[in-house]
Each structure stands twice: as structure tokens, then as C-alpha cells.
Amino acid sequence: VVILLVTPRVEKALEWRELLAARLPGVELRVWPEVGDAAQVEIALAWKAPPGVLASLPSLRLICSLGMGVDHLLDDATVPRDVPIARLVDPNMVAQMSEYVLYAVLHFHRRFDVYDRFQREQRWEELPLPDTAKRRVGILGLGTIGTECARRLLALGFDVAGWSRSSRTVAGVETFAGPGGLDAFLGRCDILVSVLPLTSATAGIVNEAALARLPEGASFVNVARGGLVVEADLLAALDSGRLAGAMLDVTQAEPLPVQHPLWRHPRVRITPHIAGLTNPPTAVGPIVENLLRLRDGLPLLHLVERARGY
Numbered sequence: 266v267v268i269l270l271v272t273p274r275v276e277k278a279l280e281w282r283e284l285l286a287a288r289l290p291g292v293e294l295r296v297w298p299e300v301g302d303a304a305q306v307e308i309a310l311a312w313k314a315p316p317g318v319l320a321s322l323p324s325l326r327l328i329c330s331l332g333m334g335v336d337h338l339l340d341d342a343t344v345p346r347d348v349p350i351a352r353l354v355d356p357n358m359v360a361q362m363s364e365y366v367l368y369a370v371l372h373f374h375r376r377f378d379v380y381d382r383f384q385r386e387q388r389w390e391e392l393p394l395p396d397t398a399k400r401r402v403g404i405l406g407l408g409t410i411g412t413e414c415a416r417r418l419l420a421l422g423f424d425v426a427g428w429s430r431s432s433r434t435v436a437g438v439e440t441f442a443g444p445g446g447l448d449a450f451l452g453r454c455d456i457l458v459s460v461l462p463l464t465s466a467t468a469g470i471v472n473e474a475a476l477a478r479l480p481e482g483a484s485f486v487n488v489a490r491g492g493l494v495v496e497a498d499l500l501a502a503l504d505s506g507r508l509a510g511a512m513l514d515v516t517q518a519e520p521l522p523v524q525h526p527l528w529r530h531p532r533v534r535i536t537p538h539i540a541g542l543t544n545p546p547t548a549v550g551p552i553v554e555n556l557l558r559l560r561d562g563l564p565l566l567h568l569v570e571r572a573r574g575y
């Protein structure tokens with residue numbers, strides 16, 4: 266079997282090759298752009314593959330995403346439609362994402378956003394004590410990451426709700442589903458956390474109408490994809506004070522352009538898409554498991570459903 270690693274970050278591909286070689290003796294591992302005989306490649310492990318590369322592999326049987334999101338593959342019209350795509354699900358990455366979300370929620374819950382401003386003004390002033398049990402946190406996207414975030418927030422004592430496409434049951438979490446459940450969900454989010462995949466159904470979902478549904482003075486955290494947010498609407502909600510603050514790990518354009526108003530907005534915190542970084546030493550296990558399943562003819566894990574877009 267020949268596996269091709271395709272990522273613009275060749276140093277990452279070399280790290281992957283070393284980790285995979287130790288677990289898959291007898292498998293030939295090639296690193297793009299050294300494709301060799303393209304007809305021999307049966308499996309591609311890809312992150313942001315340059316358009317056309319995957320389409321040039323006529324014997325491809327499986328594409329494994331080297332990140333948890335698969336929008337990088339589904340947005341590329343040249344990626345063959347008949348080849349299954351498996352996404353990466355690494356518990357280590359889920360834990361990283363949850364840590365970021367906990368930090369962000371506690372930041373707004375304990376008003377560190379306001380205390381940061383107070384410090385800049387040398388202002389020694391106490392705000393009213395926050396009540397954790399009454400702080401309503403809402404998770405947009407109650408999937409692998411969203412569910413783990415919800416569990417950890419529950420453990421801290423927050424009042425947690427979640428919204429998903431299909432109905433979900435998570436012990437202790439108030440759940441809402443589908444477009445019909447969105448307004449009621451948003452209406453009870455003092456802190457809204459977005460962990461939705463970016464699809465044609467979710468693009469721009471955090472827009473003026475959605476932000477207007479949030480309680481006055483709510484905060485917003487986005488660790489999913491920048492395309493979920495209409496940034497002009499977000500800026501307007503922040504400027505009007507309707508929205509108290511936002512912590513954004515992802516933006517429409519990445520890197521965020523130097524002149525972008527989000528960089529300097531006093532109510533916005535930006536991080537450079539680091540909420541959950543693919544960590545090859547822990548991510549290699551789940552990927553190898555799927556490759557062995559393919560070899561043994563077993564059902565593959567975490568397959569993407571193209572029709573729903575994730």
C-alpha cells in the first residue's frame with residue numbers, strides 16, 4: 266500500500282511520516298510533492314491540499330483529514346466525490362479545545378474583560394459577584410468538541426445548553442435542535458460558544474438576527490470557523506454595546522489582515538487559530554486505527570457525510 270501525505274507544511278508531513286512508519290511496517294509513505302507513480306497511491310492524508318493534487322490520484326480509496334474540520338476538503342471542487350473522507354477525531358485535541366473554551370467562558374463570566382480595562386485605567390473597583398449557576402452558557406454545535414465543552418462547563422456549575430442539527434441528549438444539558446430551535450436557544454445564551462462545522466447551512470449563522478436574539482450584554486466565543494460569523498454584524502453588535510465582548514480563535518480571513526478592525530477592537534480578544542492544534546504524536550493513533558480498518562474491510566470511523574457537509 267502507498268500512502269501520500271499532502272500538506273503545504275512539509276516539516277509536518279515529515280513528522281507524520283516518521284510516526285506512521287513506526288506503526289505501519291511495509292507501507293510506503295510518500296510526501297507531496299514527491300508523488301512518484303500517482304496510480305499507486307491508495308490513501309491520502311491531507312491538510313489543505315493544493316487544489317488538484319487529490320484529483321490526480323486515480324487509485325485513491327480513502328482521504329483522511331489531518332485536522333478535525335473537513336471544510337478544507339469539501340470546499341475544494343476538485344476533490345474526487347466518490348472517495349470516502351474520514352475526519353480526525355483525537356481526544357487530545359478535543360481536550361485542548363475544551364481548555365480554550367473554559368478559559369474564554371471564565372474570562373467573560375468573571376468579567377476579566379472589564380477588569381482588564383479597569384487595570385488600564387488604574388481603577389480599583391469591584392463588580393457585582395457573578396452567580397455561576399445562573400450563568401447561561403450555550404454551545405452552538407453539540408458534537409464531539411461541543412459535548413466535551415458542555416460536560417466540563419457543567420462540572421464547573423454553569424447552566425449549559427446546546428444546539429445541534431439532530432436532537433441530542435446530554436445529561437444535565439438543555440438541548441435544542443434544528444432551525445426551529447435556534448431562536449429559543451440563543452435567547453438563553455449569556456455566553457455563546459461556537460463549535461459548529463462550516464457548511465452551506467452554517468455559513469454566516471452568527472449574523473445580525475442571531476446576535477439580536479442574545480440577551481443584552483452577552484458574550485461570544487468562536488473556536489470553530491470564521492465563516493460562521495458575519496464580521497460586520499459582530500462589529501456592529503460590539504460597537505452598540507449589545508454584545509459585551511468576543512473571543513475569536515478564527516476569523517473570516519486568516520491570518521487576520523493587519524488593518525482589520527477586529528485586531529484593535531477594545532472588546533475583542535484574538536488568538537491565531539490555536540484553540541486545538543493537530544498533535545501528530547496523539548493524532549496518529551486514531552488515524553492508524555482507521556487505516557487498519559480499511560485494510561481489514563471493517564467499517565471506517567468518523568466518515569464525512571458529504572450531503573450534510575460535515
Ligand SMILES: NC(=O)c1ccc[n+]([C@@H]2O[C@H](COP(=O)([O-])OP(=O)(O)OC[C@H]3O[C@@H](n4cnc5c(N)ncnc54)[C@H](OP(=O)(O)O)[C@@H]3O)[C@@H](O)[C@H]2O)c1
Nearest residue numbers: 333334406407408409410429430431462466488489540541
Ligand atoms: N479552532 C480550532 O483550532 C479548531 C480545532 C478543531 C476543530 N475546529 C472546528 O470545530 C468544528 C466542530 O468539530 P467537532 O469535532 O465537534 O464536529 P462534530 O463532532 O461533527 O460536531 C458538529 C456539531 O455541529 C452540529 N451541526 C452541524 N451542522 C449543523 C446545522 N446545520 N445546524 C445545527 N447544528 C449543526 C452537529 O449536529 P448533529 O449532532 O446533529 O450532527 C454536531 O452537533 C470542526 O468542524 C472544525 O471546524 C476548530
